[in-house]
Amino acid sequence: MAGSLKRENPNQNEDAVLISAMKDANVPKFLKDDLPLFSAIIQDLFPSVEIQEKQYGDLEVTIKEILADKDLQLHAPFIIKVIQLYETFNVRFGVMLVGPTGSGKTTCYETLQDTMTTLREKNHANQDFQTVKKIVLNPKSISMGELYGEVNQLTQEWFDGLASKVMRMAAQETGEDRTWVVFDGPVDALWIENMNTVLDDNMTLCLANGQRIKLRPEMRMLFEVQDLAVASPATVSRCGMVYLTAEEMGWRPFVKTWIKTFFKDENLFPEVCREHIQMLFEATIDVGLEFMRTHCTEPIKTTDLQQVTSICNFFEFFIDYDKGFKGSDDEKKKLVDCLFAWCYAWGIGGSLEQASKDKFDQVVRDQFKSAQIPSSFTAFDYYFDLKKEKIFKSWTFKVPNFVYDKDLSYFDLMVPTTDTTKYQFCMETLLAIEKPLFFTGASGVGKSAVIANTLANLKEKGNIMPININMSAQTSSPRTQMSIEEKLEKKKRTLFGAQPGKKIAIFVDDINMPAVEQYGAQPPIELLRLFLDKKGLYQRGEWAWKDVEDTTIIACAAPPSGGRAVITPRFTRRLNMFCLPEASQGTLSTIFSSIMKGFLGTGFAEKVRNLEEASINSTIEIYIKIQEDLRPTPAKFHYLFNLRDVSKVVQGVCMTKPVSIQNEDTFMKLWVNESFRVFYDRLINDEDRTWFKDLILELISKNFKLSCDKETIFDELKFGDLLKLDSPVQYYEFISDKNKLIKTLHSGLDEFNMSNSNKMNLVLFNDAIDHILKIGRVLKQPRGHIMLIGVGGSGKQSLIRLVTYMRGMDFSQVELTKGFNVDSFKEYIKGLMKMSGIEQKGISFVMTDTQIINEAFIENLNNLLNTGEIPNLMLPEDKDEILNGVRPICVERKIIDTVDNINALFVNLVRENLHICLCMSPVGETLRVRCRQFPSLVNCCTIDWFSEWPPDALEAVAQKFLADVDIAEDVRSSCSQMVQLFHTTTQDAAEKFKNELRRVYYVTPTSYLELISTFKALLDKKRSEVLALKERYASGFASLVDTEKNVMKLQRDLEDLQPKLVQAGKDTEEKLVKVMKETEAADVVKQKVASEEADAQ
Known part of the structure; x- marks a missing residue:
């Protein structure tokens, strides 16, 4: 930098050149408080060198002209920053414009752009002043591939990204015009490292496909960022730096510009009023902001300029509303005082917690005594009647009367209160002038309900078209953009917006839920910020800019905590x-x-109606006490109670009919049952359950003034309509005949097994029956969804199958096959939505945690639970099918069959008929994380926690599974007790194992069933072995018997032959004597012959 300055001014003293270079390089990045220190250091190092302040002549004059043309204030610190940006651009290819929000960064570079362009139009002699074109993009609103380009994995085709396309086009331009590529978004190492070769002397963008884009010297890279907390030193060192502070700018320039811009018409707003309102700003704003920052609490932090802007926004509405002020100057001032007091209270105090609002009330009264705000309540409890009496009135005058309509859906009932009325008024006021809003507050206070009801009323009037976006941890930037684009109407080639005569309100619920990236950015939020700031979006793929008009954003979120x-x-x-x-x-x-x-x-009956107050007060008392005493922990992550739970209790009571509740005792049991279903069923241990039962007994005695049997009342809680399923009229009733219920369930199970190839061998013990009634209660309710939490083998899916079959509904469950992905899942959901919305079929859609192979599945279910639809799910042909299928239903229900009405009815039918049943395991942290990332899993589902099977259930299951074993009844009973004892003692040992060694051993119902199956298999095996041995021994014994018989027979034969043997012996002896005699005679003859032969020789 010093070298270039020396070359420009070769005759200047080198010390002076060096000081100028140091100032140019460092002063723009210093805070206001650091500048005197830096100047002192320079003075110490170069005590004898005096530097003349540089004069910018035409540049400074033109900057002031541009600001004046835009009705902006000639604020000296701001003008200096514009000049510093100009100087930095002259010596750096990349510049970082850093500063907190509201410090004027955007206005700074836009002012410099207009100044340089104006000077070129005047043919200024300085060739550094050239026409400037800027291209603004947010690098964190898109992915890395979309930013720099990527290769399609299927086609292996290269697709340019937004940055690569912009830089390629800018590099191909010719002429002297300047091109600024503005990266308006967080700078972090994920994307900025690819810019290092751009920012150094190479000025070359290197792409992943090997291409190198050489940039022109006339180009500049401008990074508009809030801070550099996660930027790498390698990047920061390559860029020039200009730092702006909100304190230097303050709120006064904005207010002066606002008054000058909006109050030009003397007839509409006389000079006396303009001066008076300027005085009010000067006298009250600093006091209010100081008090708010010091003594008050905001769930979501705001800026001073943001609060002042809110005051101005409210005042704009009233000015347009009244169309002028009449009367004397004093009367006009009095009117301005009253309006300003109301705008002041809500502009600064609207973002405060209730306790802080109460504190801030006194500040409002102290600052605006002339407004004469009534003192009965706080300033927030009054509105200013500008139409008639020109005085402050209580909001109660604006609260409409509530009339209960039995034909209206429970979810369409909205009881207006002073709170809902005042916030609806604020919302309607700001929407009328197209100003965006953000509603925050604790979960369950009614943020979404207030917004949805207000939008519904405005839609009914025909001037607002809502777009609902429900966010979760898996919400992505492309999905958010598609949710917006699918509802926009094309007006011109690059202009989109609402239908003629309407405006769009984009309602973004749970806006702080999207997952935070490694360095803290949230791409969906960055996309919405770009949309809000620039009134448009880049069309993905083509990367052409699309302007969007007549659109406002309404955001809603609980304060940051947990997954928020x-x-x-x-x-x-x-x-x-x-x-x-x-x-x-x-x-x-x-x-x-x-x-x-x-x-x-x-x-x-009247005696039932008299218990209305007792039931409501008791429910609210449960809600308050359970919030205080049963706090969420890592093991009890779902102990998140809010006003939705109170509403669910009332909704459950409203499922009954007068014929089923005819006395106080039955109504009291109904209330206890609904309280159990909403609060008790999610409790996970006996300690919490005992606490809840004691509370219920206390409330029954205190509020209902009824006596009950403490030992049996909780066992008698059986409500449902399963006994009336065959009746023309089905209603929710108390089931007093348990045997009849058991018989009905067994009959249903038998029918199921006869009509299905996949038979269920269920044991309907007491706990299983209770779970069946709980599931049936939810499936009966419109928008009824349930999350069953229990270890594997608890019977969750089987019980849902049985209840679904008995209610005549369709059971649906995805089958995971090879290649099953997010698109496959969405197609499956689309089919279910058409069945439930067009064919009006009741469907139980069961999803287990093992089937969630991609978290995007949960994202889709989260949207379905919350709004009844999934963004960008329906293709044009699907929309035509819905229009044709639902139009006859509209006609039948006497609803005007417009496209909007048909789509709304389709969504309502889906929410009414499609019931999501989630079967989850509490093992590990997966469910805890999902409940934190996807709030609708807890907020929109009834939770039923499956506890360990009790001993009687274990014995009943054993008896059932041992029924086909050929053993005596007493032995079967003993065996059932034996396996039950094995299981329970193993559970106790596993708990001890966990407590002592911090290692978990899971003992599940599946383990128990495997124990019984193993016992039966082992018994069969041993019996087979014994039988084989028995048969072997029997065969051997038979052989011995046969042998003995043969021996005896032979002995008898020998005895029979004995006389013959004796006679034969005698005959033989006689013959032997005879032979011997004959032999002797022969020997005599032989000797005689031999002698004769010898003689003859």
């Missing part, structure tokens, strides 16, 4: 922030008493 991240202030700064308070006990009582009173007034 802190959203970048650069996004939230653009939104008007509101914190909804948790409803007081009185407000809750008003809401749910209105519904309960209306419901019980549809034909229930």
